[in-house]
Amino acid sequence: MTTAALSITQIENTHLVRCGHANWVLVEEGADLTLIDGGYPANGTDVERSIEQIGHQLGDVRAILVTHAHVDHIGGIADIVTRLQVPVLMDPLEVPHAKREYLQQLSPAKVPLLLWRRGAPKWLLDVIGAGALKGAELPRAQAFAAGGALDVPGRIVPIPTHGHTDGHSAYLVPEAGVIASGDALVTGHATSSVAGPQFLVCPFNHDRGATDQALDNIAAAPAGALFPGHGPVYEGSLAAAVEQARAGRTRMRP
Numbered sequence: 001m002t003t004a005a006l007s008i009t010q011i012e013n014t015h016l017v018r019c020g021h022a023n024w025v026l027v028e029e030g031a032d033l034t035l036i037d038g039g040y041p042a043n044g045t046d047v048e049r050s051i052e053q054i055g056h057q058l059g060d061v062r063a064i065l066v067t068h069a070h071v072d073h074i075g076g077i078a079d080i081v082t083r084l085q086v087p088v089l090m091d092p093l094e095v096p097h098a099k100r101e102y103l104q105q106l107s108p109a110k111v112p113l114l115l116w117r118r119g120a121p122k123w124l125l126d127v128i129g130a131g132a133l134k135g136a137e138l139p140r141a142q143a144f145a146a147g148g149a150l151d152v153p154g155r156i157v158p159i160p161t162h163g164h165t166d167g168h169s170a171y172l173v174p175e176a177g178v179i180a181s182g183d184a185l186v187t188g189h190a191t192s193s194v195a196g197p198q199f200l201v202c203p204f205n206h207d208r209g210a211t212d213q214a215l216d217n218i219a220a221a222p223a224g225a226l227f228p229g230h231g232p233v234y235e236g237s238l239a240a241a242v243e244q245a246r247a248g249r250t251r252m253r254p
């Protein structure tokens, strides 16, 4: 089992957990928790450790939200839902993806597009070690209810950000003024040579044009911090973060 170091940053009731090449988010409401994403297949026990580090236990999780069904976001959840009977919710368009009725993920055949990038060979070895090739699926995936705040701890509000995958969703935590942005907008990645708000490099995005358009919804959200799917916390204007990502969009190309 992995014993990777955890780095946890808190704003109000919301915690960004960074572990290896994966991030996930924990949202508190009293004794209850919502988990957003869960890292690679090897990260199930790391998710549980992160919950204990913020003073809770796994049984406090009342709901799991998914930004999108890539293996580095649902692998750890697949492990946890074998132990927890809680709803696993996502955008309606992402449900068949999470059930693996199809797969919108970088295929092994396209990995050579990345390997010239500094950091990519080590990243590849690391993520294979974290179970990337094992894959993951969520047979219990359900669509969240349309319209406004969800009935989950933290009263979290989905922000549609289709593009990285067809049903990608970011999540606004109103009490903290934080957006968990998944892979719609990140602040770093092992295959990127720059820091700060940015798109993931092109081969990771299923629909590059839609990925760009979706950032309008993040720029307009009432939040002052970004908890991304990869990279550290960003605090400041989200409109400025989106502008910075768009200014550097050439980095989306392989």
Ligand SMILES: [Zn+2]
Pocket: 068, 070, 164, 183, 204
């Ligand atoms: Zn992704």
